[in-house]
Amino acid sequence: MRRPKWLRDEILLVAEVGIRLGWPTTGPTEEVSRxxxxxxxxxxxxxxxxxxxxxxxxxxxxxxxxxxxxxxPSYEGKATNGGKATQEIAALAESDPQLVLxxxxxxxxxxxxxxxxxxxxxxLSCE
Numbered sequence: 001m002r003r004p005k006w007l008r009d010e011i012l013l014v015a016e017v018g019i020r021l022g023w024p025t026t027g028p029t030e031e032v033s034r035x036x037x038x039x040x041x042x043x044x045x046x047x048x049x050x051x052x053x054x055x056x057x058x059x060x061x062x063x064x065x066x067x068x069x070x071x072x073p074s075y076e077g078k079a080t081n082g083g084k085a086t087q088e089i090a091a092l093a094e095s096d097p098q099l100v101l102x103x104x105x106x107x108x109x110x111x112x113x114x115x116x117x118x119x120x121x122x123x124l125s126c127e
Contacts, residue, residue, distance in 0.1 A: 003055065004045050006064060008085055009107045009118065010056070013038060014064045015093045016104035023072070027065035029058070036061045038108065043116050068093070092124065 017031045018024075036058045042051035054060070067082025069075065071090035079087070093100045103121070110116045 004049065006083070006085065007044050007118075008089065008121070008124075009044055009103075010039055011064065011068070011085055011089045012100060012104050013107060014061060015068050015089050015100050017065060018068060019093055019097045019100055023069060025069070027062050027069075032061045032065060033058050038111055043111060043114075044118070088124070 013035050014027075017027055017035060021028060021031065036056055039056035039061065040051060042049045042055055045051075064082070064086070067080045067086045068090045070077060070079045071082050071087045072094050073091055074094060082090075089100070103119075106119070107116075
């Protein structure tokens with residue numbers, strides 16, 4: 001079974017790390033590990049999804065961090081292949097970082113309560 005694509009809400013949680021820490025070149029290990037722990041259960045992918053031991057591991061989250069880092073409009077190098085949602089969230093992270101922080105906080109709160117529900121964010125182009 002193929003690993004599922006990164007969901008918008010998973011990418012928002014990774015983008016939050018960059019915003020809060022000022023976009024260091026690599027995602028700080030402690031922060032990346034924290035996000036990996038949140039995502040590793042696969043909760044956002046539904047009850048029918050059974051994640052394997054490598055699902056959203058630290059290496060995968062670090063890779064997504066760099067995809068976001070290099071997809072930012074202010075990045076002067078060549079972007080990696082992060083996908084459309086990654087590009088859109090990277091742009092949103094620069095244009096409205098406070099919105100990304102609020103969305104990520106809401107996602108973390110839902111995951112902590114054990115009741116994740118994907119919100120309608122159709123006002124974002126990455127919906």
